[in-house]
Amino acid sequence: MALFVSALIIGVSLGTIYGLMAFGMVASYRISKVVNLGQAGIAAFGASVYWWMSSQWGAPLVVSLFGGVLVGGVLGAILGYANLKLANRAKGLVMIFTLTVTLLLFAWVDLIIPAYNITPPSPFGQGGFNFQLTFITYAQIGTFATCIAVVLVTTWVMRMTRFGMFVRAIYDDPDGASTVGIPLGVYVVGVWAVAGGMAGLAGILATSRVQLDSILLLFVMVWGLAGAILGGLESFALAFVGGVSLGVAEGILGGMLGGDLGPGLENLSAILIMAVGVLYAGTKRRHLAHLQT
Amino acid sequence: MWSRYARFSVLTAGFALAVAACGGGSASLSSTGTSGGGYGSSGGSALAPQAPSSQQNPGSSVSGGSQSQSAPAANNAAPAPAAPGNAAPNGAKPAAGLPVPPPGTVPAPPLPGQPHPAPPASGANFASDVGVTANSITFGAINLASATRSLGPVVSEPTQKITEAALTYINNRGGINGRKLQLLTCDDGGDVTRARACYEKLKTQVFAFLPAETFLTDVIHPALAQDHVPFMSWGWFQSEYTDPYMFPCHANGIREASALAKWVAENKHPKTVGIMYLNVSEDIAAKDTATKTLSQYGIKVVQNISMEWDSPDESQHVLSMRVANPDAIFTFTWAAPLAKFFRDAGGQNWSPPLGYWSNHVTTDPGFGPVWGDYIRDHDAGITSFLIPEPWQEPVSPGNLLWEQVTKQYSGYDVAGLHFKYAMGHHISQAAFVCAIALPQMIGPLGANVTRTAFMQQLEAHQYDTGMGVVLKWPHGDHGQYPYSFNKEYIYQWITSPDGGWEEKHLYPDPLYQ
Missing domain, CATH: 3.40.50.2300 (Response regulator)
Structure with missing residues (x-):
């Protein structure tokens, strides 16, 4: 039991990273129907800004965190503006464009950070405590709490504010929303900016737990995308659930069965579990619709 | 107008990038x-x-x-x-019909497969x-x-x-x-x-x-x-x-694995071990070789962990090893996942009683800060060459020359690293x-x-x-006896007198047989 609980904690901790990455993709997809693969690049760039400010300039962690998220937001806004300009193009083309942005940002990040592995300081400090068979760090708790907070705030904004109402209106009927005077462009850029900020936050929280490595964030984005697809890329809550589910699958498989699985089977098993989840969600989409935020 | 120029520039740059990306290295x-x-x-x-x-x-x-x-x-x-075609028989005269370059001209090298010019009589x-x-x-x-x-x-x-x-x-x-x-x-x-x-x-x-x-x-x-x-x-x-x-x-890594497993079995006497390896053919083979060697000493492998170089976290593998509780852990893997494992194991304040025994990846002089504090007193690795450890023993002549040439012509700062003793790894x-x-x-x-x-x-x-x-490199099989790296070296990470990272030469030196 202790082993299972420990593996579960590790899995949830892993899953929160995926969930954070999925949030931005859900946001930009909802407003533009574009799978935003620029999230990984923005995450890497936001994390490198955070690392640069905190470790090189000596700025306070909170200020650095704000800087990284802000830069992510600006990059997201630029990407949103470009998306507006490409509105008449095929969505697939725009998606590839966002992937190109990620690769360009990766190249930029690789120029900024040292060639050897670095780990930015955690905004939640070092240390932690033993629990069951594992050691829970403050960074894990902070990341999990932040993830929950983002879900709650996003849900509240979408349901209770004028901004959220307009975004939902655009999501349901862009032409109709435009007809009633909702400034489409402003809201699209705004939502992409928020998505960029989320990516920056995800990058900072993920890299301070592991290491600042752009290709690592690309894989985190892929896992996050898999989680987001569980909710049809439309629900923040389901994206969170999907990401956590994937992380739990990895944690339990690696922690409890890692030695029994052959090379590569650990990841493959997690992907299979995820695929089953996605297929299930696809067939039951209508039943999950009420969970959309 | 500007927009057209801008588009042209972007397209040109994009085309150049594509050509550079597809056309091979520079x-x-x-x-x-x-x-x-x-x-x-x-x-x-x-x-x-x-x-x-x-x-x-x-x-x-x-x-x-x-x-x-x-x-x-x-x-x-x-x-x-x-x-065939590459031999240049001594004293052979230029083949008939080959152009004769004017005096003072350095002839162009022959293309592969073409006959080589004969040496001048002088x-x-x-x-x-x-x-x-x-x-x-x-x-x-x-x-x-x-x-x-x-x-x-x-x-x-x-x-x-x-x-x-x-x-x-x-x-x-x-x-x-x-x-x-x-x-x-x-x-x-x-x-x-x-x-x-x-x-x-x-x-x-x-x-x-x-x-x-x-x-x-x-x-x-x-x-x-x-x-x-x-x-x-x-x-x-x-x-x-x-x-x-x-x-x-x-x-070669597979022979390293054999020599390291034999050395640990004979000098540290673990009853059980865990093995971590990268999911690539050479490291899988290294794992299999070490397992076979250890079995000859009656040592049981209680956990095998396959690592991926892109894993975002290794906490679950630390947990898996903790549960298996081996006396020692062998690592035949790549730096990135191993560094994450060390980081997570350090965070959990856990290590196997007899420590980690690694392939050459962990032993490079000057790389201590890259691995972090946890590696000290926890990890030892096998490596091909003696490494310069001035506080431990006299530096070998080859390493002295390595350091001398580094100092004279190259410098110690490469890729953001400041190498402590010598030029790299x-x-x-x-x-x-x-x-x-x-x-x-x-x-x-x-x-x-x-x-x-x-x-x-x-x-x-x-x-x-x-x-x-x-x-x-004996003719026929460059790995046959006498294999160049029949003897290798094992170093353990320790704390240096100045508080930094230092490596201690462990004896006897491991032999591949």
């Missing part, structure tokens, strides 16, 4: 050389006392082997890989083979210097710089028989396709390849056999040892020992430097690196 010439006495038959000054020395291979019928000998290796009795240097002119010999190196996400700069830049430094060192002493050495490097970015493009680009320009980090060395064997190109390699893949055109300058050592020994390898060939004769020379002689390894 080659850059690094030419070195000033004045000096020279090695080989026409050289005056001797190599520094610390430099590697060569001697005839036991059992070889070849005579000589000293750096001052100039007898063409074509006379050597030891057979070499067949290289015995002067001439363009005796591909990459060789009357006054230069060009070598090639293919590396992954731009593969940032595979730690390319950290591993490849030191190797490239120390290779360039070694050639400069040689050139400043006159080169080899009056020929200056040049290096053409090509960056494959860690991509085998680009590496193949690098090879195709360089094979008609260079005399031979020098060791560098590239995954090409496992797949290029048919091309080498066709092109008859000597390739001194980094030794990572077992297939390098059985390729007659490849001359590995570093131990185990592959940079491998590249250095093979580059610095070129005067011994090529000098005896005199003016008639050919690829065939060079390979015959390598197979007929052995070269003391001064770093605890005598390089030898």
Whole structure:
């Protein structure tokens, strides 16, 4: 039991990273129907800004965190503006464009950070405590709490504010929303900016737990995308659930069965579990619709 | 108007990027050389006392082997890989119909497969083979210097710089028989396709390849056999040892695993072990080899963990190892996932009672800060060469020269790292020992430097690196006994007197049998 609980904690901790990455993709997809693969690049760039400010300039962690998220937001806004300009193009083309942005940002990040592995300081400090068979760090708790907070705030904004109402209106009927005077462009850029900020936050929280490595964030984005697809890329809550589910699958498989699985089977098993989840969600989409935020 | 120009510029830049990305690596010439006495038959000054020395291979019928000998290796009795068309018989006259260059012209090197010009009657240097002119010999190196996400700069830049430094060192002493050495490097970015493009680009320009980090060395064997190109390699893949055109300058990981497992079994006596390995063929084979060796001592492997180089977290594997609770853990993996594992294990304040026993990945001098505090007193690793540890024991002659050449020509700051003792890591050592020994390898060939004769020379002689390894490549199978890395070295990370990272040489030295 202790082993299972420990593996579960590790899995949830892993899953929160995926969930954070999925949030931005859900946001930009909802407003533009574009799978935003620029999230990984923005995450890497936001994390490198955070690392640069905190470790090189000596700025306070909170200020650095704000800087990284802000830069992510600006990059997201630029990407949103470009998306507006490409509105008449095929969505697939725009998606590839966002992937190109990620690769360009990766190249930029690789120029900024040292060639050897670095780990930015955690905004939640070092240390932690033993629990069951594992050691829970403050960074894990902070990341999990932040993830929950983002879900709650996003849900509240979408349901209770004028901004959220307009975004939902655009999501349901862009032409109709435009007809009633909702400034489409402003809201699209705004939502992409928020998505960029989320990516920056995800990058900072993920890299301070592991290491600042752009290709690592690309894989985190892929896992996050898999989680987001569980909710049809439309629900923040389901994206969170999907990401956590994937992380739990990895944690339990690696922690409890890692030695029994052959090379590569650990990841493959997690992907299979995820695929089953996605297929299930696809067939039951209508039943999950009420969970959309 | 501006918009059109901007679009044109962007499109042009994009096209250029696409061409650059698809067209293979970029080659850059690094030419070195000033004045000096020279090695080989026409050289005056001797190599520094610390430099590697060569001697005839036991059992070889070849005579000589000293750096001052100039007898063409074509006379050597030891057979070499067949290289039709590459042989340049001594005294042969130019083939009829070949154009005769005007006096004073340095003839262009022959293309692969074409006959080589005969040496001039005067015995002067001439363009005796591909990459060789009357006054230069060009070598090639293919590396992954731009593969940032595979730690390319950290591993490849030191190797490239120390290779360039070694050639400069040689050139400043006159080169080899009056020929200056040049290096053409090509960056494959860690991509085998680009590496193949690098090879195709360089094979008609260079005399031979020098060791560098590239995954090409496992797949290029048919091309080498066709092109008859000597390739001194980094030794990572077992297939390098059985390729007659490849001359590995570093131990093979599978043999390392065998030697390390045997050493731990006989000196640490664990009852149970765990093994972590990267999910690639060489490390899977290393795991299997270690398991087989350990089973001969009755040691049970209670946990096998397959690692992926891109894993975002290793906490679950730490948990898995904690539950299995082995006496010791062997690691045959890559730096990135292992560093994450160490970080997570350190965070959980857990380690196996007898510590970690690693392949050469963890033992590089100067890399302590990269691994972090946890590695101290927890990890020991096996490595091919002695490493300079001035606080522990006298530094070996080869390492003294490594440090001297580094200090004089290169510098310690590479890729953002400040190396504490010497220029880099185990592959940079491998590249250095093979580059610095070129005067011994090529000098005896005199003016008639050919690829065939060079390979015959390598197979007929052995070269003391001064770093605890005598390089030898027996004809037929370069990994057969006497295998160059029959003896290796184990170092344990400890805290240095100044509070930094230090490595302690553990005895006895492990033997591969």
